[in-house]
Amino acid sequence: MTNFPTDKFQGIETPFYYYDKKVLLATLDTIKAELAERPNYHLHYAIKANANLEVLKEIQKAGFGVDAVSGGEIQQALKAGFEAQKIVYAGVGKNDWEINLGLDAGIFCFNVESLEELRIINELAEKKQKTAKVCFRINPNVGAHTHANITTGLMENKFGIAMEDMELAIREAKELSNIEFIGLHFHIGSQILEMDDFAALANRVNELQDRLESQGIKVKNINVGGGLGIAYNDPDGKPVPDFKKYFDTYAQNLKLREGQQVHFELGRAVVGQMGSLITRILYVKNTHHKQFAIVDGGMSDLIRPALYDAHHKIQNISSMEAEETYDVVGPICESSDVFGKNEKLPKCHRGDLIALRSAGAYGEIMACQYNCRKLPKAYLM
Ligand SMILES: *Cc1c(COP(=O)(O)O)cnc(C)c1O
Numbered sequence: 001m002t003n004f005p006t007d008k009f010q011g012i013e014t015p016f017y018y019y020d021k022k023v024l025l026a027t028l029d030t031i032k033a034e035l036a037e038r039p040n041y042h043l044h045y046a047i048k049a050n051a052n053l054e055v056l057k058e059i060q061k062a063g064f065g066v067d068a069v070s071g072g073e074i075q076q077a078l079k080a081g082f083e084a085q086k087i088v089y090a091g092v093g094k095n096d097w098e099i100n101l102g103l104d105a106g107i108f109c110f111n112v113e114s115l116e117e118l119r120i121i122n123e124l125a126e127k128k129q130k131t132a133k134v135c136f137r138i139n140p141n142v143g144a145h146t147h148a149n150i151t152t153g154l155m156e157n158k159f160g161i162a163m164e165d166m167e168l169a170i171r172e173a174k175e176l177s178n179i180e181f182i183g184l185h186f187h188i189g190s191q192i193l194e195m196d197d198f199a200a201l202a203n204r205v206n207e208l209q210d211r212l213e214s215q216g217i218k219v220k221n222i223n224v225g226g227g228l229g230i231a232y233n234d235p236d237g238k239p240v241p242d243f244k245k246y247f248d249t250y251a252q253n254l255k256l257r258e259g260q261q262v263h264f265e266l267g268r269a270v271v272g273q274m275g276s277l278i279t280r281i282l283y284v285k286n287t288h289h290k291q292f293a294i295v296d297g298g299m300s301d302l303i304r305p306a307l308y309d310a311h312h313k314i315q316n317i318s319s320m321e322a323e324e325t326y327d328v329v330g331p332i333c334e335s336s337d338v339f340g341k342n343e344k345l346p347k348c349h350r351g352d353l354i355a356l357r358s359a360g361a362y363g364e365i366m367a368c369q370y371n372c373r374k375l376p377k378a379y380l381m
Contacts, residue, residue: 044065057081066088092159118172151188206255277363281294282295301376
């Protein structure tokens, strides 16, 4: 079990996010080592998973780029010191100011999700006498074995351009004066643990590439998105995801043409396991039906359990007494403000610290002020 630096937690107001620097650096080192063997593979960290400046600076130092899905994320990436040339930008609803920001900064490429968007990017680029580099985000109609709210690559999802329209989009791009077509982009979903799903995507990309090749269309860059999952049930046993298996899956299945570069957009797998939400028990309440541990952190601080039925491993890091059974719940006025039901925890008392593990991704960044609460702070240490 992780030894939390509880002495350093003294005096910090709860709830807060604790980011374990050792785990982050071990994760970054593992990815670096995998990519060192494959010079044509590039990682763009999906900044939406965690945009904490201290965390971003470590990722930037490791040499990776950024995948942004909004203008605000592009700004945050630039602030953290990422080069514009290492930023890719996706999103179904890019606003004009966001496109202009990308053009002014000189980002690597826009991952374009519709023909309507392509024409607007061309218009805005023309006004600035710039050329926008674009990849088309293609909806590959590949499912992923994950929660329905986090699949993105099915025909029913709002993301991307239909496969039937791929050639149409590429032809149009070639006719537009201020657009340079540089590749194809895909992203099938998140928290994916079955490598077969990524293999299915690679095979779809192969088919599409064959189709384009037969029409004499060349593609410089293939971006396969992100989605690699983490072991929510075993943060101590598997603090670093199996990046080798992940990259090997693409190496074995994705057929590359000469000189082609492959881009990955991992978010959760990079930052998920380093984080815990540290929260304090306010009350232990017995209702005759159940025993509740009521903590000071809630769904406003960590929304994944309420939003995706996610479960974060729960630990009482203050007590070593015999275990009892608790529902661990937050203070927010919503019945879905529950972190765990029937959790076996060392006997709980008012004041004990509870750690909600694997909360580094889609935690702090999704926090909100519902119930007029303060936003949680985060500490990388
Ligand atoms: C969210 C997202 C990612 C990252 O997903 P993870 O599951 O965190 O790896 C990558 N690419 C795009 C386009 C995304 O929207």
